[in-house]
Amino acid sequence: MRSITIERPVGWLAVAATAAAAPLTLVAAPPDALQGDVQRLMYVHVPAAWVAYLAFGVVAVASAGFLLRRDLRWDRAAQAAAELGVGLTALSLVLGSLWARPVWGTWWSWDPRLVTTVVLLLVYVGYLGVRGLSTDRMLNARRAAVVGVLAVVNVPIVHFSVVWWRALHQPPTVLRPGGPAGELPVLMLVALLTALAAFTLAAASVWLRRIRILAATDRDRGVPPAGAAEPAVPELIVTPRPETSGRQP
Amino acid sequence: MAVGRLVTREVGIEVAGREATTAVAPFVLVAVLLAGLAFGPAPQILAAVAPGTIWLVTLLAAAPLARGVAAAEQDEGCWDLLRLLVSPTQLLAGKLAAMWLHLLITWALTAALVAVVFPAPFPLAAIVAGPLGALGLAAVTVAFGTLLAAGRRRSGLLSVLLLPSGLPVLVAGTAVGLPGSAGMPWLALLVAYDVLMVVATWAVFPVLLEE
Numbered sequence: 128m129r130s131i132t133i134e135r136p137v138g139w140l141a142v143a144a145t146a147a148a149a150p151l152t153l154v155a156a157p158p159d160a161l162q163g164d165v166q167r168l169m170y171v172h173v174p175a176a177w178v179a180y181l182a183f184g185v186v187a188v189a190s191a192g193f194l195l196r197r198d199l200r201w202d203r204a205a206q207a208a209a210e211l212g213v214g215l216t217a218l219s220l221v222l223g224s225l226w227a228r229p230v231w232g233t234w235w236s237w238d239p240r241l242v243t244t245v246v247l248l249l250v251y252v253g254y255l256g257v258r259g260l261s262t263d264r265m266l267n268a269r270r271a272a273v274v275g276v277l278a279v280v281n282v283p284i285v286h287f288s289v290v291w292w293r294a295l296h297q298p299p300t301v302l303r304p305g306g307p308a309g310e311l312p313v314l315m316l317v318a319l320l321t322a323l324a325a326f327t328l329a330a331a332s333v334w335l336r337r338i339r340i341l342a343a344t345d346r347d348r349g350v351p352p353a354g355a356a357e358p359a360v361p362e363l364i365v366t367p368r369p370e371t372s373g374r375q376p
Numbered sequence: 377m378a379v380g381r382l383v384t385r386e387v388g389i390e391v392a393g394r395e396a397t398t399a400v401a402p403f404v405l406v407a408v409l410l411a412g413l414a415f416g417p418a419p420q421i422l423a424a425v426a427p428g429t430i431w432l433v434t435l436l437a438a439a440p441l442a443r444g445v446a447a448a449e450q451d452e453g454c455w456d457l458l459r460l461l462v463s464p465t466q467l468l469a470g471k472l473a474a475m476w477l478h479l480l481i482t483w484a485l486t487a488a489l490v491a492v493v494f495p496a497p498f499p500l501a502a503i504v505a506g507p508l509g510a511l512g513l514a515a516v517t518v519a520f521g522t523l524l525a526a527g528r529r530r531s532g533l534l535s536v537l538l539l540p541s542g543l544p545v546l547v548a549g550t551a552v553g554l555p556g557s558a559g560m561p562w563l564a565l566l567v568a569y570d571v572l573m574v575v576a577t578w579a580v581f582p583v584l585l586e587e
Binding site: 194243246247249250253254256257260269270272273274276277278 | 516519520523533534536537540541543573576577579580583584586
């Protein structure tokens with residue numbers, strides 16, 4: 128009930144932010160002097176990547192939360208975030224490829240950040256795969272939480288790879304020492320930040336909804352809401368022997 | 377003391393069964409020779425790809441090593457007993473030390489082969505990177521190996537998880553070995569990776585033992 132209460136305003140905020148971002152990114156922001164209109168892909172590519180990183184951060188925090196609390200609500204939060212992160216990483220890669228073709232002249236490059244982003248995608252696809260290893264809900268949650276904690280090491284490497292390896296990929300424009308001033312025209316920056324807000328709110332809305340659906344699925348399967356661990360030794364069921372008259376031969 | 381005994385026990389298991397040796401040594405030999413053939417006879421190209429070949433082969437060898445992390449205990453049915461005798465931290469330290477030794481030998485064997493066959497220069501920083509890279513990689517291998525031992529299905533899936541997790545070692549180890557490369561930042565990256573992975577594995581290891 129409470130999650131539905133939060134879900135609705137977040138959803139409406141996402142709609143409002145998207146309504147503001149669309150004209151800003153498609154009309155108001157000027158086209159890039161060299162790249163032309165194709166540069167507008169940035170307003171989707173960058174927010175998709177940003178929300179994906181955020182989602183993987185949530186996976187790490189929620190996985191740690193599950194390991195500490197053994198509460199399936201943390202696990203559901205991690206699963207929903209991982210699904211979101213995987214989808215948005217894939218979207219970010221596809222959009223990046225579409226952007227790279229006219230600008231770099233190639234669909235794919237062995238740029239470290241591209242490669243590590245693909246690796247990141249693989250690791251979290253693996254994370255989702257680990258969830259199906261057993262029929263035991265708590266065991267799957269425990270294993271996934273372990274992978275979620277270990278996998279987070281890839282996120283900072285992907286982010287900082289552009290600084291460490293400095294290859295073909297464009298260095299950070301907004302999140303860089305000294306801030307974004309002087310790199311982006313003001314209208315472009317406003318459009319990008321609005322698109323970032325729209326993507327973040329939309330992702331939050333989807334995440335909350337997915338958590339609710341996962342909780343409903345668990346409820347249908349008879350899993351306790353908070354996922355109290357099942358006893359290690361199942362209860363002994365004693366079936367009374369039917370009374371018999373006389374001695375058995 | 378218990379950690380030392382665990383390492384001795386791991387070495388004893390390996391000496392008796394030679395599981396890791398028979399799985400890894402032929403793989404290293406064939407992989408290095410095939411890499412040399414694939415990259416061609418030009419000495420400049422071979423020198424350029426040599427550091428990457430060393431770490432790629434070492435990283436790939438971690439997958440069969442991961443399957444052996446708890447295989448002997450599972451086969452003998454003494455995994456639960458071992459967990460009762462020593463604390464999770466001691467068990468991890470023993471397993472980690474043994475795996476570090478395995479990976480270090482794998483790296484040294486690969487590096488020696490590459491140095492002879494390719495032939496390539498070997499900067500001092502690249503030699504320092506060997507033990508450093510093997511430590512972080514050993515931590516990840518023990519973690520995923522224990523996870524794999526507990527769930528026998530989908531071993532391919534867990535190998536896919538292990539290899540990308542060793543990516544920082546592949547990148548830093550390769551960069552350190554390149555001619556003219558600044559060694560210190562990459563060695564610092566390897567130290568950071570080691571600390572991160574050992575601490576993360578230490579934190580999650582007791583959970584893996586619950587299965």
